[in-house]
Amino acid sequence: MILFATLLAAAFVAAEGGEELRLFQTTAAKDFREIATPGFTIHPYPAVEALDVDAARPKHEFLALGASLTDASAWILSKMPPEKREKLLRELFTPEGCNLGAIRLNIGASDYSTGLYSYDDTPGDVEMKNFSIARDDEFLVPMAKAIKALRPDTYVFASPWSPPGWMKTSGLMISGNLKDEFMPALANYFVKYVQSYAERGISIDAVTPQNETMCDTKGQYPCCTYPAAQEGAFVRGHLAPAFREAGLSVKIWVHDHDTSTNGAKRVNALLAEPGVVESIDGVAWHCYCAPEFSTNMIPIKAAYPDLPFYHTENGPHVVIDERTEWWWAAKVFGMLQCGCGLFTSWNLCLDELGTPATGAHLCGGFTVVDSDTHEVTYSQQYRLFRHIGPFVKRGARIMEVDGSRDGTRLILFMNPDGENVLVVACDGTLVRGKQRRRLVIKYKGLYKTLPMPGGQWSVSTLVFK
Numbered sequence: 001m002i003l004f005a006t007l008l009a010a011a012f013v014a015a016e017g018g019e020e021l022r023l024f025q026t027t028a029a030k031d032f033r034e035i036a037t038p039g040f041t042i043h044p045y046p047a048v049e050a051l052d053v054d055a056a057r058p059k060h061e062f063l064a065l066g067a068s069l070t071d072a073s074a075w076i077l078s079k080m081p082p083e084k085r086e087k088l089l090r091e092l093f094t095p096e097g098c099n100l101g102a103i104r105l106n107i108g109a110s111d112y113s114t115g116l117y118s119y120d121d122t123p124g125d126v127e128m129k130n131f132s133i134a135r136d137d138e139f140l141v142p143m144a145k146a147i148k149a150l151r152p153d154t155y156v157f158a159s160p161w162s163p164p165g166w167m168k169t170s171g172l173m174i175s176g177n178l179k180d181e182f183m184p185a186l187a188n189y190f191v192k193y194v195q196s197y198a199e200r201g202i203s204i205d206a207v208t209p210q211n212e213t214m215c216d217t218k219g220q221y222p223c224c225t226y227p228a229a230q231e232g233a234f235v236r237g238h239l240a241p242a243f244r245e246a247g248l249s250v251k252i253w254v255h256d257h258d259t260s261t262n263g264a265k266r267v268n269a270l271l272a273e274p275g276v277v278e279s280i281d282g283v284a285w286h287c288y289c290a291p292e293f294s295t296n297m298i299p300i301k302a303a304y305p306d307l308p309f310y311h312t313e314n315g316p317h318v319v320i321d322e323r324t325e326w327w328w329a330a331k332v333f334g335m336l337q338c339g340c341g342l343f344t345s346w347n348l349c350l351d352e353l354g355t356p357a358t359g360a361h362l363c364g365g366f367t368v369v370d371s372d373t374h375e376v377t378y379s380q381q382y383r384l385f386r387h388i389g390p391f392v393k394r395g396a397r398i399m400e401v402d403g404s405r406d407g408t409r410l411i412l413f414m415n416p417d418g419e420n421v422l423v424v425a426c427d428g429t430l431v432r433g434k435q436r437r438r439l440v441i442k443y444k445g446l447y448k449t450l451p452m453p454g455g456q457w458s459v460s461t462l463v464f465k
Contacts, residue, residue: 021448021464024387026325028428028456032386037462040446048449050442051403053420056412058397060308062336064155065389066102066344067092067366068313069147071113072356073348074139076365077146080374085146088367088376092348093151098382099389100154103147104312104344105140105204107160107193109173110211111221111359112347114139116173119193123166126185131192141200148202153394155342157206159256159284159312161222163189173222183234187242194248206251208284208312209234213257214266221359228266231255232273240279251281253310258286259293267300271307282308287335294338301339309339315346316364316379318354325459328384329409329425336398336411345381352377384425387461388413391421406437408452419465426452426460 023037044050067073077085091097108118122130133141148154162173163186170176178186194204213226226234235252243250254276255267263285271277283300287293301309314331317323332343350356350365357363368377378386392413399412407429413421426437436454440447443464452458 021462023450024391024461024463025453025458026383026387027453027458029453032383037450038448040441040443040448040464042446044442044447045440045449048406048438048440049404050440050447051401051410051412051422053399053401053412053422053441053443054445056399056401056414058414059337059400060339060398061341062392062396062398062413063310063341063394064101065098065385066100066104066155066342067315067348068104068106068112068344068346069140069144070106070110070347071136071140072350073112073365074143075114075356076349076351076369077143078139080369084374084376088349088369089146089150091376092367093147093154095390097389098385099151100385101151101389101394102155102157102342102344103144103348105144105156105158106211107158107190107207108162108164109222109358110161111217111357111361112350112363113358114356116222116358118162118164118173119196120164120189121166126182126188128185128188128192131189131196133193133196137200141197141202144202145200155205156202157208157251157253157310157312158193158204159208159211160224161211162224168224175216175219175223177225178230178234180230180233183238184242186234187238190239191242191246191248194243194250195246204250206253206281206310208253208256209239211256211313212286213255214262215257217359228270229273232270232276236273236275236279252279253282253284253312254280256284256286256312258289259296260289261292261296263289264296264300271300271304277304277307280307282310284310284312285335285340286313287311287331288314294334297338308341310342310344311335311340312342312344313346314344315366316381318362318364320362323380324457325380325384326409326425326427326457328381329459332384332388333409333411333423333425337400341398345385349376384459387423387459388421391461391463393417396421403442404439406439406452407431408437408439410439417465419463422462422464424450424452424458424460424462426458428452428454428456428458430454
């Protein structure tokens, strides 16, 4: 069913000299599919304020949807039978599925690894003479190469959960802070990492200096807290110069943590540090603190309109059942509309228990691979991504559109060729207990009504040009 419907989506090409209008939908009752839909008419609907596509205003560019190829996810993929792994990767990284265009790698161990490790555990090795990513050659590198083979333009960015323990106040990868005297060594560590992956044919497009810069895991799993001034000093005085001296065109995204009020204060302080804005290429965010992200991100984007934003982590959960398609629509649409050009899930795949893991969290996989049968279950987040990835092209503009949402959550994109993609989520609740929700779209002076299924959740994608 997924393959058949995807081929329809992938084959969408506007007819020469004509207009195309196609509708794809997933509901609680039926999987993703294309359904017939009537076209636009000249007649308005006076009782409904139309979504005015003609007057929509372009905002920032869309880069991709992505997921984290953690050490744990790579291990899961490596244990799958080759034919099942190939099928899953195609459903993840081609228009046969959700067409992910970005992956996030962990630089050393995260809380979703098969064990704790760094790439240089030799105390005092500031020149990185013993640096090696040989451990990644077993799982991470082969899976990253398989993904790049399916989608060569996959954007690859990477984040550490901790520097090597000997660089920190704790002496461990778990807990502690970076010692200032090891900033040059850590910059060398990043350079060696990027060069080592390049030697294996994988270009690292961007890095963040630290995952979750405000997070002390209280001895649970790798972390390293960074005051804003210290991250600024590291980026400005060490990391950016080290990349330049090595001839590496790697982008640097700072913060890589929450959109909370404290997170926003930290970002403002960081960007105010002398020379930081000139040394970086973006701000990375996690949206675990919704609904605060809208209030806190928009003023920063207004103050730094040319500084790109990226969402780098948030994914399914094993036991929290609120993370439905409707819930994810608020997160994904909201972060994209607040300035992010990228939305990244967390673990690309895990087993049914949310493992392997080195930490205590019960995160779930973007896809879940059964530990016995290797059969795949697709998360609610996947089902929402499925309605964006195959249709929205890199370089598309996220559009600001006025008009009645009628209780739905929606986002409008305009592809580089002028094609419009409207994605709508509805929770199925009825108006006055007996009427369906619906949208009216105005486009080129014509009108179309788009009725939502009543009594069940739905996600719809309307593609028109």
